[in-house]
Amino acid sequence: MTTKCHECAEEFEYFEPDPNMGLNKYLFIPRYCESCFDKQTEKVRQDIIIAKKEKLENDFWNEVPKELFHDTSIGRLNAIIVSTINSWKHGPKGLGMMGKSG
Numbered sequence: 839m840t841t842k843c844h845e846c847a848e849e850f851e852y853f854e855p856d857p858n859m860g861l862n863k864y865l866f867i868p869r870y871c872e873s874c875f876d877k878q879t880e881k882v883r884q885d886i887i888i889a890k891k892e893k894l895e896n897d898f899w900n901e902v903p904k905e906l907f908h909d910t911s912i913g914r915l916n917a918i919i920v921s922t923i924n925s926w927k928h929g930p931k932g933l934g935m936m937g938k939s940g
């Protein structure tokens with residue numbers, strides 16, 4: 839069978855499941871050709887990496903004890919410290935921050 843890619847609009851062949859399997863054949867029509875599927879997969883992978891990174895950044899700043907740093911504005915901290923904190927990844931090596939709130 840052939841169908842049209844939702845991304846590049848090229849016609850492409852796809853494998854249709856055996857009708858004897860009792861599956862709804864319309865559920866198996868792919869949306870993207872192989873090349874566009876790979877691009878979509880990579881885009882989703884990148885989005886997940888970005889989302890994870892943002893989550894790490896947010897988690898750190900959310901988990902800083904509020905009573906210690908509740909008046910701290912990230913914009914007023916040393917940029918190198920902020921960048922180190924934001925690029926830190928969860929692992930066996932922890933991360934600590936000391937200093938007066940600003």
Ligand SMILES: [Zn+2]
Pocket residue numbers: 843844845846847848870871872873874875
């Ligand atoms: Zn395509």
